[in-house]
Amino acid sequence: MQGYQQMIQPLYTKSIHCVTSQRAHPSDTKISVNMLGMITVRLAKVSDAKSLFDWRNDPNIRAASEQTKPLIWEDHIRWLTHTLQSDTQHVFIGEQNGVPIGVVRFSVEHDQALVSLALAPAAQGKGFGKSLLALGIAQIGSMPIRARIRSDNVASRNCFAACGFVETSRDKGFCCYNYIRLTFEEIVPKDDHINALYEALKLRKHAISHINLPSFEDHKEFIKKHPYRSWNFVFAATECIGNFYLNSDNSIGVNLLPGYDHMLPVLLKQILHDYDPLPEIKSKRSAGFVLHVPIGDHERRAQMNANGHMPLQITYTLEKGQV
Numbered sequence: 001m002q003g004y005q006q007m008i009q010p011l012y013t014k015s016i017h018c019v020t021s022q023r024a025h026p027s028d029t030k031i032s033v034n035m036l037g038m039i040t041v042r043l044a045k046v047s048d049a050k051s052l053f054d055w056r057n058d059p060n061i062r063a064a065s066e067q068t069k070p071l072i073w074e075d076h077i078r079w080l081t082h083t084l085q086s087d088t089q090h091v092f093i094g095e096q097n098g099v100p101i102g103v104v105r106f107s108v109e110h111d112q113a114l115v116s117l118a119l120a121p122a123a124q125g126k127g128f129g130k131s132l133l134a135l136g137i138a139q140i141g142s143m144p145i146r147a148r149i150r151s152d153n154v155a156s157r158n159c160f161a162a163c164g165f166v167e168t169s170r171d172k173g174f175c176c177y178n179y180i181r182l183t184f185e186e187i188v189p190k191d192d193h194i195n196a197l198y199e200a201l202k203l204r205k206h207a208i209s210h211i212n213l214p215s216f217e218d219h220k221e222f223i224k225k226h227p228y229r230s231w232n233f234v235f236a237a238t239e240c241i242g243n244f245y246l247n248s249d250n251s252i253g254v255n256l257l258p259g260y261d262h263m264l265p266v267l268l269k270q271i272l273h274d275y276d277p278l279p280e281i282k283s284k285r286s287a288g289f290v291l292h293v294p295i296g297d298h299e300r301r302a303q304m305n306a307n308g309h310m311p312l313q314i315t316y317t318l319e320k321g322q323v
Contacts, residue, residue, distance in 0.1 A: 223321035
């Protein structure tokens with residue numbers, strides 16, 4: 001992974017093509033984003049009161065919060081009732097295979113959101129934080145998002161950084177972060193891009209277009225042909241996290257670097273905002289976008305199934321002598 005990022009990193013240090021869509025209304029969308037188990041998000045309900053109360057009163061969670069005093073049940077119920085009825089408070093419960101594992105909350109004020117994240121004690125240290133935070137970002141829309149994290153909470157700071165948050169200042173023992181929306185950089189047939197994409201091919205766990213890694217020369221010639229409608233590197237802040245392409249048949253291919261699968265829902269939402277599908281051609285091109293997923297990529301297939309996307313087909317290779 002380092003070879004890929006070191007090759008690209010010096011080229012792209014500025015924001016390019018940030019999303020500017022109007023804020024979407026949060027939904028109950030469920031998307032799997034973790035190999036350790038099905039991670040989904042849904043809007044919080046009154047029946048979540050006990051879980052939220054227990055999590056918030058956990059000593060470790062209180063120590064990482066701005067308000068460190070234990071909650072009183074009656075005050076908590078009043079807060080939750082008000083929050084669930086508010087247009088400026090959006091609380092999402094994360095679940096693993098239907099079991100609540102944490103909460104991500106967005107408090108909206110002056111057209112920006114302050115995000116906070118808490119995991120159930122039993123769910124901590126398992127990599128769920130990045131998945132839950134990314135799902136929350138995908139739900140909340142395009143408004144600016146900021147966060148305040150205790151400076152000594154290294155795990156939380158790393159989690160937010162992995163989802164595209166950048167530290168902007170420090171205030172009374174807290175680090176202040178702003179979310180930098182994913183940026184895209186068009187891929188063109190020049191040496192730096194060609195080399196970087198070849199490094200990405202080496203890192204790919206699952207492939208659609210090839211079984212064996214193509215030679216570097218074949219790879220180079222392929223890129224020079226401008227094979228796709230659009231082909232872009234993807235950046236979270238200044239770090240390259242992968243690439244995606246759009247085909248003229250409205251199909252999409254996504255290749256995220258190892259460690260960034262949790263950003264898939266954020267990336268797909270941004271692609272759908274930034275690009276429109278080409279007009280439908282009956283029996284040749286679908287009316288909307290479709291996503292290519294390798295048959296062996298069970299995690300991504302689970303992601304799409306959990307989000308309610310309909311699988312269309314399975315494609316097989318055919319060779320002479322096999323039929």
